[in-house]
Amino acid sequence: MDKLSLLMTEESNPKSTKLDEMSVSEILTLMNEEDQSIAYAVKQVLPQIESAVEKVASSFKNGGRLLYIGAGTSGRIGVMDAVECPPTFSTSPNQVQAILAGGEGAMYVAVEGAEDDETLGASDLKKLTINEYDVIMGIAASGRTPYVKGALQYANSCGATTVSLSSNKNAIISKYADIPIEVLTGAEVLTGSTRLRAATAHKMILNMITTTAMIKTGKVYKNLMVDLHASNYKLRERAKKMVGTITGISYELAEELLEETDYNVKLTVVMILAEITKDVAEQLLEEADGFVGKAVKLASLK
Template sequence: MERMTKLTTEDYHPDSENLDLMSIAEIVQLMNEDDLKIPQAIAKVLPEIEQAIEAVIHALKNGGRLFYVGAGTSGRIGLLDAVECPPTFSTPPKLVQALLAGGSDAVMVAIEGAEDNCTLGKVELKKQQLSAQDVVIGIAASGRTPFVKGALVYAQQIGAQTISLASNPQSVISAYADIAIEVITGPEILTGSTRLKAATAHKQILNMITTTSMVKLGKVYKNLMVDVHASNFKLRERAKKIVCEATGVSYEKAENILEQTNFQVKLAIVMLLTKTTLNEAERLLAQSEGHVRTAVELKKD
């Protein structure tokens, strides 16, 4: 077992030695100032993030899935990103998944000891029938969590692409990743509480990975989420606004077209921009692999 004392995320923060004596105003100011280090740390690993995105795009284009694997805060951050993909991009629930040490019960309550079991990571991936077409991102601020290490080791054995996300240099899990992202955010103002800077940096990086991947997979037209799953009043209203912004039609016209397409925003936009029928718009989107801009260009040709 690696010694925790060697980790930069466990170091004492030089500016928060008297945290318990500070006023509320002083604490929040210090936290705010400390958080300014996050984008600077992320900027240093943008090339690795780009490589990770390319790997995810390749996997999802070729029938693979994306798995986040983590324990505690790291696992919950992966879960937060995963569960937002279906409503935002209309992806199948199984396309982006999060596997937590301790299973679904660990979402609300810490499952003691689960993260220290190197075998459990492999077990969870085997349950999901991991294949060589998939990609696994192991998340651990410490960079040493046995659950995550075990998952990455198994993923490499299977032939899946592996990516690590840690906040310590030369981390253990980096040795088991094809692409290692080490975003060094430094000591936390509350010593060892990596739910602060480290977790925030990790959330931002996961935002980059899934959002950019979905853009390149045709889930976005211009800067509009044209694959939004309009499952409630708010999202149906958003769908109408998106159609209006993309095509310049009135609210009423957008509503009418969306009702014809069962609130499939892409279809509505292609129908309006190409002045075609529902069936023709479906054909154009299929031919363009779901990219609205390409579908419109095909009609021009």
């Protein structure tokens, strides 16, 4: 028996051994019941997630990047989280990136064998010229993917902070990470299909890491995404609503002032709350490291 078959993520779930004989309702009920354990599994690794967030937030403050690297489903989850950061937080596409074994095309069509190449993981990272300010997060449900292992080894040699995310105990990639996260979601309803519970847990964790790190770097005011990139009708409407909610001004005035700031919600809000000009608001936001509340307080002290 090979070592892969001994992994928790490869075990057979005793509740689903007659999956092919179940009715649609029974299958859905079972999947739903099993999924309810995912949040609990994530709860068990909150301390490790917190450590990762602290490193990522520090990285962002120092001009560093968060780079996800993975293969198959794990890599695609990294892509999903990374591409949502620019519209949600107005970040550069370079700040949070995802590297997928087999290249961008592997997002849609599996590239067989790419995940088994340890040297490929390292060479893909080399192209990005990483340094000590970057955080490299290797994602592999099995915890043993050679591509991810090679990437983490290379990242360590560059002085970057390394984080691993897997769904097995004592994962191989954990040995190569400064912060190992092993979220134990157990045997899948469909044996070995880690696109189910393991992947759901991983997506939850990536969402937690980027969202919290963005909050800690001034991208959020109260519970509002005031640094969103208002690139379409829906987001422009959301921007107007946010400005109105925070400041109490009318929809029409919010629209007028947002036009003046090119739909920069943070800038507009500081202008209104502190009753200052656009130029002064820009200066105060810079002094406040992008935090709206802090900028408004600074204005009251001037």
